[in-house]
Amino acid sequence: MLTTRQGVRLLGAGDLGEFLALADADPVVNVFPSYRARTTNLEPRWLGGEVWGRFSGGRMVAACHVGANLVPINAGPDDARAFAERASGRGRSVSTIVGPHDAVEAFWGAIGMRWGRPREIRWRQPHLQIDAPPRVEPDGGVRRTTRQDLAEVYPACVAMYTEEVGISPEEGGGAELYRARVSQLISRGWSFARFHEGRLVFKAEVACATPYAAQIQGVYVPPEFRGQGLATRGMAAVVDIVRAEIAPTVSLYVNEWNHAARAAYARVGFEETARFSTVMF
Incomplete structure (x- = not known):
């Protein structure tokens, strides 16, 4: 059984460096939360929400962006369930839960229908990237x-x-x-x-x-x-x-x-x- 909070706490400006190190371990998948942290300094008043961190042995091991979008960051299933436990104590303020499949699936499985029936779930969306010149001729009119x-x-x-x-x-x-x-x-x-x-x-x-x-x-x-x-x-x-x-x-x-x-x-x-x-x- 999960213990309360599971080492989860609200992050602030003093946690920015550690948060960015965590997010930038997978900088392409985590581009959205990394961008949000860089532009808000993790200040809730600029975020329009919160960012939570989960800690083990004094080290941040996972995080969760909670604004209009709820986004797990480097979160395994146990981390996602710990974030869901914290989230379950508050009413739903997010319009979307989005991120890597395993983390979103674990989060949603833990919070269940307590946040109300979703309008739609899209379970397996390919995440694509390119870091080289395109393989086709670009449209010069763009x-x-x-x-x-x-x-x-x-x-x-x-x-x-x-x-x-x-x-x-x-x-x-x-x-x-x-x-x-x-x-x-x-x-x-x-x-x-x-x-x-x-x-x-x-x-x-x-x-x-x-x-x-x-x-x-x-x-x-x-x-x-x-x-x-x-x-x-x-x-x-x-x-x-x-x-x-x-x-x-x-x-x-x-x-x-x-x-x-x-x-x-x-x-x-x-x-x-x-x-x-x-x-x-």
């Missing part, structure tokens, strides 16, 4: 977007999110916040697109980045332009730009059933390095 492109980029982001997640990001009055997020990515130089006769025909964004890796999100081709190789050559261009200017390794994770996307990523040169799972509420 470029960073600007504020002047927002009228085309924002609707494409909404359409992609709705198609991928099953609900619109604008539901419940979320349009202003989502538009701000899209605008922020554009301002950072993390939004990429190709346009044809003024219309967006391909897009992708960098969701997070560290000195080691960048994670791509939001890859989208409008339905009327699919089947033309735009995603393959577009992603090759994104990989080239990101590896040259943001981080040396590019990663993403994709739904197991999305065979078209997986085939496009394989043609670019992405290789599977792990399996993720996502529990969505």
Whole structure:
């Protein structure tokens, strides 16, 4: 039987170095929590949540990001169950549990239905990465977007999110916040697109980045332009730009059933390095 907390405690700024050493032991898989730690200094007021660490013999052995997304970090099944024990003492505040499959499966198995029935569970999502030039010719028309492109980029982001997640990001009055997020990515130089006769025909964004890796999100081709190789050559261009200017390794994770996307990523040169799972509420 688990003992209370199992050496789990809230992390703060004083734990940043040890946390980054833990996360950066697997810097591509852990790019999101590593990025969040670097940009917030593990301060809860900037995190909009908390990060927990599990300790053994005075050493941090696993961690868990608890914000809008709950993400286990270097967590084995026992670590995940210890985090679930701590989480079970509070109401669910997260909208998604996401991370390496074994940790997410153990966490969800321990917390069960106490957090309510999930809207969907995607158990085995291939985690892909590339750290070399793409295997196909990049699309020379792909470029960073600007504020002047927002009228085309924002609707494409909404359409992609709705198609991928099953609900619109604008539901419940979320349009202003989502538009701000899209605008922020554009301002950072993390939004990429190709346009044809003024219309967006391909897009992708960098969701997070560290000195080691960048994670791509939001890859989208409008339905009327699919089947033309735009995603393959577009992603090759994104990989080239990101590896040259943001981080040396590019990663993403994709739904197991999305065979078209997986085939496009394989043609670019992405290789599977792990399996993720996502529990969505």
